[in-house]
Amino acid sequence: MKRRAFCLLLSLFLLVLCACKDTEGGQGGLSKSVSENALILQSGKALKGLEAVGEDGPYYCNLAENVIGTYSYMPEDHPVLVCKDPVYDITYYVNYGRDYYIYAKRGEESECAVEISARDLYCREGVLYFRTEDYDTYEFDSFADGAILTYDPTSGSVEVLINEPTFEMMVYPDGILYTVEEDLYIEGNTRRAKRYMFFYSFEDKEIEELPPPLRTVSRWKEYQLVADISEGEEKTVVGYRFETPQGESDGRSVEWTKLPALFCTTEDGIYYYDTKKDILMHYDVETDTTETVTELAFSSTFPSGFLLAGDAVYFSNGLRYSFAEDKQYLVKIREKESAQIANFYTDGESLFVLADGMLWLYEEEKVMETGYTTSELPGRSFTVGCYEAVLHPLGE
Numbered sequence: 001m002k003r004r005a006f007c008l009l010l011s012l013f014l015l016v017l018c019a020c021k022d023t024e025g026g027q028g029g030l031s032k033s034v035s036e037n038a039l040i041l042q043s044g045k046a047l048k049g050l051e052a053v054g055e056d057g058p059y060y061c062n063l064a065e066n067v068i069g070t071y072s073y074m075p076e077d078h079p080v081l082v083c084k085d086p087v088y089d090i091t092y093y094v095n096y097g098r099d100y101y102i103y104a105k106r107g108e109e110s111e112c113a114v115e116i117s118a119r120d121l122y123c124r125e126g127v128l129y130f131r132t133e134d135y136d137t138y139e140f141d142s143f144a145d146g147a148i149l150t151y152d153p154t155s156g157s158v159e160v161l162i163n164e165p166t167f168e169m170m171v172y173p174d175g176i177l178y179t180v181e182e183d184l185y186i187e188g189n190t191r192r193a194k195r196y197m198f199f200y201s202f203e204d205k206e207i208e209e210l211p212p213p214l215r216t217v218s219r220w221k222e223y224q225l226v227a228d229i230s231e232g233e234e235k236t237v238v239g240y241r242f243e244t245p246q247g248e249s250d251g252r253s254v255e256w257t258k259l260p261a262l263f264c265t266t267e268d269g270i271y272y273y274d275t276k277k278d279i280l281m282h283y284d285v286e287t288d289t290t291e292t293v294t295e296l297a298f299s300s301t302f303p304s305g306f307l308l309a310g311d312a313v314y315f316s317n318g319l320r321y322s323f324a325e326d327k328q329y330l331v332k333i334r335e336k337e338s339a340q341i342a343n344f345y346t347d348g349e350s351l352f353v354l355a356d357g358m359l360w361l362y363e364e365e366k367v368m369e370t371g372y373t374t375s376e377l378p379g380r381s382f383t384v385g386c387y388e389a390v391l392h393p394l395g396e
Contacts, residue, residue: 038138062080082345174201219265279295
């Protein structure tokens with residue numbers, strides 16, 4: 001089914017008292033007209049001194065390492081909180097656990113850019129795309145919880161692109177893949193919902209509902225992962241094929257009966273975590289081959305996420321695997337050893353971590369040349385004591 005695109009709303013930017021620190025004229029703020037925590041459509045901050053210094057990548061509108069696909073976890077467990085804009089050299093992040101607004105980091109300085117609580121940040125051609133999220137803290141007056149908005153840092157304009165309560169989204173150079181849920185029934189703690197997937201095309205500004213079967217918003221290059229369903233009475237997934245949102249395919253597929261619990265789709269293939277064997281794997285789509293990246297040294301704490309950065313893989317349970325050394329380290333957080341890490345992010349240079357319900361800058365320091373080695377699984381070991389991690393508040 002094709003539907004005409006939602007017209008971009010005319011700018012309704014209302015000037016109110018500024019709630020961001022270090023903002024200047026023309027900035028939006030909290031609306032007190034509906035309730036104490038109501039947010040309305042408002043202008044953002046026009047960032048000074050912007051110069052185009054780079055260009056977008058060919059396939060993704062965020063560093064693919066920041067985007068974890070999930071099968072057994074709900075997408076809301078993995079919000080995309082950090083995005084690097086290569087055009088203007090800006091690192092955007094959600095001030096998670098504090099005011100949940102969007103901040104812009106340039107060098108060591110951070111400033112509030114958009115006073116709307118948000119998640120799932122993506123940049124395309126110098127424009128930031130994001131989903132609104134109330135975080136059980138705010139109310140939205142002029143757009144839906146889950147609406148897709150845009151922010152232009154050169155003018156500060158904020159506009160509603162898709163005013164629907166979307167469930168998840170990913171932005172690519174050619175369009176936006178997103179899903180919308182429809183409640184079938186809610187009874188006690190049980191909720192059943194039907195999910196619909198759509199593709200918004202940047203070229204023709206139209207929205208197309210994508211047909212079943214099971215699809216994901218994750219793509220390898222221009223291809224979605226689409227489930228192949230058996231033809232018998234019991235409809236089961238027998239594999240996943242690679243297909244564009246327009247239904248084009250070159251015949252490639254993978255014989256997975258379900259998607260991995262955690263996976264990251266990058267230009268060189270799909271990295272995924274095997275929960276049964278506690279192994280990080282890499283599937284090369286071009287060659288249709290699978291190899292082991294590393295076998296995790298212990299399984300007492302299941303990692304809720306991982307990040308590939310440089311020559312290392314960071315796991316949310318504190319393990320870091322070094323490709324160069326073929327070695328795992330257990331890195332403890334200084335002064336916050338009990339901190340629970342949910343996920344890592346990067347802007348290509350710095351590391352960020354979602355820990356204890358807040359977003360931090362993450363920095364490792366080498367404190368000893370050699371630590372002590374321990375093992376919890378036969379044949380697998382990790383070293384403790386060489387490194388400690390420090391969590392720094394953002395913008396400070």
